[in-house]
Amino acid sequence: MLEQLIAQNVWFVAAAWMGLALLASLVSIRLGVSVALIKIGMGVIGGNLLGFQTTPWIDFLATFGSGLLTFLAGAEIEPEALRRHLKPTLVIGTIAFLLPFLGAWQFTQHIAGWELHAAWIAGIALSTTSVAVVYAVMVETGLNTTEIGKLILAACFVNDFGTVLALGVLFANFNGYLALFVAVLAVSLYFMPRWTRFVIKNVGNRVSEPEIKFIFFMLFLLGGFATTAKSEAVLPAYLVGLVIAGVFARDKLLVNRMRSIAFALLTPFYFLKAGLYVSLPAVVSGFVLIVALLLVKMLAKAIGVWPTARVFRFPLREANYTTLLMSTGLTFGTISALFGLTNKIIDQTQYTILVTVVILSAVVPTLIAQSFFRPEVAERGVEETEAALEPVPTGHGTSRAVATE
Numbered sequence: 001m002l003e004q005l006i007a008q009n010v011w012f013v014a015a016a017w018m019g020l021a022l023l024a025s026l027v028s029i030r031l032g033v034s035v036a037l038i039k040i041g042m043g044v045i046g047g048n049l050l051g052f053q054t055t056p057w058i059d060f061l062a063t064f065g066s067g068l069l070t071f072l073a074g075a076e077i078e079p080e081a082l083r084r085h086l087k088p089t090l091v092i093g094t095i096a097f098l099l100p101f102l103g104a105w106q107f108t109q110h111i112a113g114w115e116l117h118a119a120w121i122a123g124i125a126l127s128t129t130s131v132a133v134v135y136a137v138m139v140e141t142g143l144n145t146t147e148i149g150k151l152i153l154a155a156c157f158v159n160d161f162g163t164v165l166a167l168g169v170l171f172a173n174f175n176g177y178l179a180l181f182v183a184v185l186a187v188s189l190y191f192m193p194r195w196t197r198f199v200i201k202n203v204g205n206r207v208s209e210p211e212i213k214f215i216f217f218m219l220f221l222l223g224g225f226a227t228t229a230k231s232e233a234v235l236p237a238y239l240v241g242l243v244i245a246g247v248f249a250r251d252k253l254l255v256n257r258m259r260s261i262a263f264a265l266l267t268p269f270y271f272l273k274a275g276l277y278v279s280l281p282a283v284v285s286g287f288v289l290i291v292a293l294l295l296v297k298m299l300a301k302a303i304g305v306w307p308t309a310r311v312f313r314f315p316l317r318e319a320n321y322t323t324l325l326m327s328t329g330l331t332f333g334t335i336s337a338l339f340g341l342t343n344k345i346i347d348q349t350q351y352t353i354l355v356t357v358v359i360l361s362a363v364v365p366t367l368i369a370q371s372f373f374r375p376e377v378a379e380r381g382v383e384e385t386e387a388a389l390e391p392v393p394t395g396h397g398t399s400r401a402v403a404t405e
Contacts, residue, residue, distance in 0.1 A: 013055065020046055021268030034370055036136040036271050037363050043275020044359075054273055062273040065266030066132055066331045067219060067237040072259060073135035073153055074241025075248040081150040088312040089151060093158025095304035096326045101127035101166060103300035104293060112289060118350060120170055121340035125354045126297045126361070128163045129156040130330035131238065132270065133362050137325070139259065141374060148314075148375055152322055157238065163332050164235050167339065173230050181229035185236055188222060189243050196247050200254070212258060215240075232335050274330055278359050282352040293357045298365060301327040317373055324369035333358035 024042045028035035046052035054062070082089065105123030108114040114122065134156050135144070143149030172178065196215070203210045218240060223233030248255050283290060305326045309319035337354040340346040346354070 010055075010057070013058075016052070017058065017269060017272060020052075020272060024268075024272075034133075034137050034140055034366060036133050036267070037366055039268060039271035040275040040359060040363060043272040044278045044280070045275075046272060047276035047278070048280045052272075052276060054276065058269055058273065061266055061269040063233065063270075064219075065262065065268075065270035067223060067234045068258070068262045068266055069132040069135055069270070070234045070331065071215075071219060071237040071241035072255070072262060073131045074157065074238045075245045075255065076135065076138070076144050076150065077154045077157060077242055077245050078150060078249050079246050081147065082154050085147070085151045085154065088309075089154040090158055091312075092305055092308050092322070092326070093155040094162060095308055096129065096155065096159040096301055097127050097162030097166075099304040100297050100300040101162075103296050107293070107296050112292075114346075114350065118340065118346045121336060121346050122293070122350075122354060124163055124167050124170070125333045125336040125340075125358060126293060126329065127159075127166070128329045128332040128336070128358075129159045129326050130328040130333070130362050131156050131160060132267075132331050133328050133366055134325050136263075136267065137366060137370065139263075141370075143375070146375075148318055148322070152325055155322075155326060157242065159326065160238070160332050163336070164232075167336055168231070171339070171343070171345075175229075177229040178231070181225045181231060184225050185222060185239070188218065188236075189239055192218065192240055193244050193247055196244050200247070200251065204254075209257070211254060212261075215258070232332075234331055234335070274334065274359060274362070277334065277352075277355040279352055279356070282349070283356055286349070286353045286356070289353055290356050290360070293353070294360050294364065297329070297357065297361055298327045318375050321369050321373040321375055324365040324373060327361060327365040329358045329361040333361070 020042045021039060024038040025035055027033075028038045031038075043052070101123040103123075104126040105119045108122040109116060109119035131153075134152065138144035138149045138153065144153070195218075196211070199211050199214045219233075219237050222236035222240065226233050226236050302323050305323040306319055309322050310316075314322060334355055337346070337351050337358065340354075341348065341351040
């Protein structure tokens, strides 16, 4: 009777979810572990032991939370930093997508015996990085203000762009809605910096926060066009963040206000909901395949990213840290798996296995990275941090990242 009363009252439901998020924050502070990981773990407990379930309004808040985190991650990629580290960013991001995609595809098709299109979904789902998790970790540790942090976030963008492109090319429904979405997105991206500067200059810094409302309006609008075209709302959010990064670089107060909204209200629902996807009975029954796919993803990332980072003269600790964070997955991984299930490309069992691997890839590499390989630059001053990864000319006129030991 009490459970029914709580489940039917939206305020009790909200209190239960926020209470679990509060507990996750307290545990995170106590253990010194990323709060994003603790929230995912709390979501697993909530879904398997406490009877937590999603509702349409929770689904929306979680989706918007992932989109806003993705937007903020894109906005953290300063254009000048991206230009300085363009070559390592493109190379690391591309390799971090390509090798896991091929590895998971071949493993699921030829060893696990999945059908070709199901194996493509597996490859796409396990090729991703988690912009949301990486960005949350960067903000918590202060690495988002450092050169190494900016480079990792930019490489994550390239990686996930490859994932979205693969999903679009292999499974896109080419129709008028897709063409309309592409046209609206292109126009919006072109004018977004100018529009944002205009709003900030003329009506910004007011109690009613019109500049934040304008950004939310554009994210909602482009998300609507994206979902109508059978795409995902997080894609335009990331691109919008990227194109107005230069505006945000000059208005840190706006960034902090939006970050507060995201981390206080929206991300708890996103990360807790991510944990709900993990079914402990399914994990037990598919344990061997889950572990095998997690190893395939992490090994493929390590084989591609670690040597590449060393070629660009990352110190050993930073190379290890970059490799592990590039091995994470969450937003685009679950989106890809859900796309496969919704379109009957994979079945429920395959979906559960993929989502469990994706969730584990958000937790395991990040936990190892934060526990053993977090760069010392996170605890030094900004000047020393930026000096730790400076671009220097090579013999061919390009630049490469050089770090001091």
